[in-house]
Amino acid sequence: MKNTISERIADFLKNYPPFNTMEAKQLEQLSLEVVIIHKETNTIVFSQNENPHEHFYVVNKGAIALSKEGSSQILDICDEGDVFGLRPLLAHENYKLEAKAYEETILYAIPIKEFKPLALENKRIGNFLIESFASNTGNPYSIKHRGKLYGSNQEVDQYSTNKILDLQPIKYSTDLITCKKGTKIKTIANKMTQHNVSCILVEKDNLPVGIITDKDLRKKVATGLFPISGAAKTIMSSPIITYPKELTLAQSQMAMMKSNISHLVLTEDGTTDTRAVGILSKHDIMVAVGNNPAVLLRAIKRAADAKRLRGIRHGIMNLLQGYLDQNIPLGLVSKIISELNDASTKQVIEIALTKMEEEPPVKFTWLSMGSQGRGEQLLNTDQDNAIIFEDVPDEKLEETRGYFKKLGERISKMLNTIGFEYCPADMMASNRSWCQSLSEWKKVTSHWIHNPGPEEILLSSIFFDYNVVYGEKALADELSHSIFDQANHYPQFFTHLASGALQNPSPSGFFRDFLVEQDGEHKDFFDLKLRALMPIIDAARVLILSNSIKSINNTAERYEKLAELEPNNKELYLACSYASKALLKFRTRQGLLHNDSGRYIALDKLNKEEKIKLKRTFKTIKEIQSLIEVRFQVKNMLR
Amino acid sequence: MWPFSKKKQLELPDFWWDYEEHFKEKLPENIHENTFVVLDTETTGFSMTKDRMLCIGALKLVDNNIVVKDSFEVYIKQEHYNRDSAEIHGILKKSKKDSLTELDALKLFLKYAKNHILVGHHVIFDINMINAALKRNGLPKLKNKTLDTETLYIRTLLISTVVQRKERYTLDDLAKKFSISRKDRHTALGDAFITAIAFLRTIEKLKPQKIKDLLR
Numbered sequence: 001m002k003n004t005i006s007e008r009i010a011d012f013l014k015n016y017p018p019f020n021t022m023e024a025k026q027l028e029q030l031s032l033e034v035v036i037i038h039k040e041t042n043t044i045v046f047s048q049n050e051n052p053h054e055h056f057y058v059v060n061k062g063a064i065a066l067s068k069e070g071s072s073q074i075l076d077i078c079d080e081g082d083v084f085g086l087r088p089l090l091a092h093e094n095y096k097l098e099a100k101a102y103e104e105t106i107l108y109a110i111p112i113k114e115f116k117p118l119a120l121e122n123k124r125i126g127n128f129l130i131e132s133f134a135s136n137t138g139n140p141y142s143i144k145h146r147g148k149l150y151g152s153n154q155e156v157d158q159y160s161t162n163k164i165l166d167l168q169p170i171k172y173s174t175d176l177i178t179c180k181k182g183t184k185i186k187t188i189a190n191k192m193t194q195h196n197v198s199c200i201l202v203e204k205d206n207l208p209v210g211i212i213t214d215k216d217l218r219k220k221v222a223t224g225l226f227p228i229s230g231a232a233k234t235i236m237s238s239p240i241i242t243y244p245k246e247l248t249l250a251q252s253q254m255a256m257m258k259s260n261i262s263h264l265v266l267t268e269d270g271t272t273d274t275r276a277v278g279i280l281s282k283h284d285i286m287v288a289v290g291n292n293p294a295v296l297l298r299a300i301k302r303a304a305d306a307k308r309l310r311g312i313r314h315g316i317m318n319l320l321q322g323y324l325d326q327n328i329p330l331g332l333v334s335k336i337i338s339e340l341n342d343a344s345t346k347q348v349i350e351i352a353l354t355k356m357e358e359e360p361p362v363k364f365t366w367l368s369m370g371s372q373g374r375g376e377q378l379l380n381t382d383q384d385n386a387i388i389f390e391d392v393p394d395e396k397l398e399e400t401r402g403y404f405k406k407l408g409e410r411i412s413k414m415l416n417t418i419g420f421e422y423c424p425a426d427m428m429a430s431n432r433s434w435c436q437s438l439s440e441w442k443k444v445t446s447h448w449i450h451n452p453g454p455e456e457i458l459l460s461s462i463f464f465d466y467n468v469v470y471g472e473k474a475l476a477d478e479l480s481h482s483i484f485d486q487a488n489h490y491p492q493f494f495t496h497l498a499s500g501a502l503q504n505p506s507p508s509g510f511f512r513d514f515l516v517e518q519d520g521e522h523k524d525f526f527d528l529k530l531r532a533l534m535p536i537i538d539a540a541r542v543l544i545l546s547n548s549i550k551s552i553n554n555t556a557e558r559y560e561k562l563a564e565l566e567p568n569n570k571e572l573y574l575a576c577s578y579a580s581k582a583l584l585k586f587r588t589r590q591g592l593l594h595n596d597s598g599r600y601i602a603l604d605k606l607n608k609e610e611k612i613k614l615k616r617t618f619k620t621i622k623e624i625q626s627l628i629e630v631r632f633q634v635k636n637m638l639r
Numbered sequence: 640m641w642p643f644s645k646k647k648q649l650e651l652p653d654f655w656w657d658y659e660e661h662f663k664e665k666l667p668e669n670i671h672e673n674t675f676v677v678l679d680t681e682t683t684g685f686s687m688t689k690d691r692m693l694c695i696g697a698l699k700l701v702d703n704n705i706v707v708k709d710s711f712e713v714y715i716k717q718e719h720y721n722r723d724s725a726e727i728h729g730i731l732k733k734s735k736k737d738s739l740t741e742l743d744a745l746k747l748f749l750k751y752a753k754n755h756i757l758v759g760h761h762v763i764f765d766i767n768m769i770n771a772a773l774k775r776n777g778l779p780k781l782k783n784k785t786l787d788t789e790t791l792y793i794r795t796l797l798i799s800t801v802v803q804r805k806e807r808y809t810l811d812d813l814a815k816k817f818s819i820s821r822k823d824r825h826t827a828l829g830d831a832f833i834t835a836i837a838f839l840r841t842i843e844k845l846k847p848q849k850i851k852d853l854l855r
Contacts, residue, residue, distance in 0.1 A: 004712065005707050005710055005828060006707050008820075008829070008832065011822075032707055032708055033707070034707045035704050038703040038704075038839040038840075040843045041843075061818075422816070424795065426796070
């Protein structure tokens with residue numbers, strides 16, 4: 001007997017292969033047998049070499065990462081509607097990969113016992129299975145390819161151990177479109193159009209003899225040089241240049257440049273005496289270098305919905321991992337990643353705006369705050385954001401806010417979909433208090449400045465790192481002016497801000513030991529954010545604001561600017577700049593390693609070198625803290 | 640010694656004693672070993688005395704798993720009928736779904752719920768409704784421990800005096816926050832399912848160590 005939940009499951013499954021080929025009745029019955037499983041982030045679904053379960057899995061929500069055990073390299077990510085863990089069940093072998101929840105995930109576990117008879121009976125299901133086990137449908141953002149997600153073969157090893165992208169084997173299309181020497185050009189053009197390919201292979205006795213590309217058609221036929229009724233052999237490029245099929249990315253790029261061609265023909269042994277097995281086009285290379293900021297940026301700008309953006313963001317994380325592995329300077333890395341984060345947010349806003357029934361009633365600005373505002377958000381952490389809209393007459397105020405609040409809700413929901421968690425303190429533009437007109441914001445910030453209690457200081461410290469992501473920059477500039485105006489009239493504010501910066505507990509104890517959390521969920525972990533990053537970020541903020549500089553948000557850059565402004569403290573400031581980068585890098589590494597925010601660190605997992613590096617930054621933190629203590633006379637205030 | 644109370648106890652039917660029997664067992668300390676019964680009821684209205692339950696939907700959560708086949712959905716035959724709420728639930732008095740008498744429905748529910756912790760959104764309302772029905776049938780109140788997903792959800796939020804916070808969170812609010820499809824809103828089992836997912840996601844945020852951390 002079906003029930004409400006099984007109907008819901010059937011309703012979901014019917015959109016995805018192979019379930020879309022099943023009859024409604026069969027699917028209904030199968031859905032009744034499903035077990036719904038909730039997986040917390042980083043929990044294991046099955047591990048490598050484990051005996052096969054009684055179920056295979058379909059991702060309902062969230063994402064599952066497949067990898068080799070003990071390697072941080074993710075081979076594939078299974079998204080909504082993807083099936084995994086099926087092949088071992090059919091082949092009666094152990095799991096070849098480890099499956100782990102990449103984020104919070106809901107799985108539908110489908111019993112193989114009930115599924116198998118259906119698969120045997122329904123030819124279309126069988127075909128799907130054969131195809132997905134055999135084909136290599138490429139996923140541009142995973143280094144491995146989807147077809148192998150049911151298990152693996154030796155090739156996977158090659159992928160996973162090869163960390164340098166350039167030296168990785170490249171995916172080419174094996175779906176060859178061919179013709180004979182005598183085929184008419186018009187027929188060829190039609191065939192290419194029909195298959196939507198940019199080149200066709202000319203074969204004789206099943207061996208490749210020539211190639212015709214779009215370019216040949218344009219240069220040789222469209223110009224009138226050769227008649228359209230001519231034969232393939234008149235316009236083909238021949239003899240062709242062939243390569244062996246095990247080609248790496250770097251090799252293929254060089255081959256194309258060397259011969260100035262856009263397609264490579266790959267044969268069994270690399271000579272023209274064996275059968276052609278595939279064609280590699282420039283496009284394939286573009287896809288393979290998907291982990292390239294320019295390509296990602298373009299993909300972001302083209303994304304039409306949040307789901308697509310989410311996929312691209314997996315690519316961004318891969319890129320980040322690669323940069324860190326190759327030890328690329330963090331200043332550069334954070335610039336690129338922030339640029340990509342901002343672009344994603346901007347694209348989300350664009351999409352949200354098109355979905356609103358009306359145009360915005362007045363101009364507005366979308367601010368990102370906190371770490372994203374500082375350009376230090378490397379991992380997907382919480383979203384903190386706000387809207388400023390132009391002043392409107394009082395009677396229009398609530399109506400206008402209503403519009404922007406709705407917009408804010410849309411945007412923050414989509415940001416959540418693409419991987420930015422909601423802010424637990426609700427500091428988001430979807431909240432009324434963070435969606436205000438310019439004069440309201442001026443009032444609020446001036447209230448914070450004149451009544452600097454701990455709560456107000458906390459709010460200012462989050463808010464004052466704002467950065468314009470979208471919309472009218474002038475509104476934000478005007479707000480900045482107003483803030484500096486107020487602050488200069490009430491210098492006490494800086495003293496309070498400075499004391500706020502000193503509130504965070506110290507990173508090390510008496511014998512320069514790490515101070516770890518005493519209780520709670522993270523007992524015995526070191527809180528990197530609270531004890532090390534926050535003090536150095538807070539100190540930078542109060543120092544730079546007291547110099548009335550608003551245009552620099554990034555902590556490292558703030559210290560560099562300070563070094564320029566105060567040559568006598570240059571050394572300390574530069575040390576701070578270095579420390580802030582080192583700490584951020586540390587946090588990002590930890591976060592990528594454990595797929596979390598990287599905030600809490602298990603000290604026993606660190607090696608000696610890492611510990612020493614961390615401790616070195618603590619010294620700098622202590623020095624900068626005493627500097628602001630003296631400069632802003634915090635002691636006097638505390639007394 | 641207490642002849643009257645003894646006599647009164649004897650009037651209770653066997654299925655009640657079976658239910659009570661389960662409470663001799665202590666609940667496991669570890670969250671993952673506990674079975675949670677997530678429930679929702681559809682009623683003719685909000686009055687404990689005048690209104691009746693139309694439907695009870697429930698499912699079991701064990702170690703983050705929901706076995707679809709092991710879910711609970713019963714429709715109850717109606718004497719009393721409230722025209723207004725029928726529009727929300729779409730359950731007509733003479734529904735085609737097989738419906739049971741109130742007593743049979745309660746019997747099945749007690750057998751299903753055992754001594755497990757009951758979870759619901761504004762759970763106190765569902766419990767009161769069931770207790771009222773039990774009373775009508777001459778039975779004592781439910782003995783299960785309960786958890787309310789609204790209260791749990793509020794515990795995940797940061798406390799701040801400056802940022803305004805909503806006082807109440809409806810099941811719709813939670814579904815929105817956790818992007819759970821609201822397709823089967825206002826069917827008892829559909830709501831129970833949404834509640835179950837919201838419960839799981841809240842638990843992930845709270846990360847309680849032991850069952851007593853949740854029940855506090």
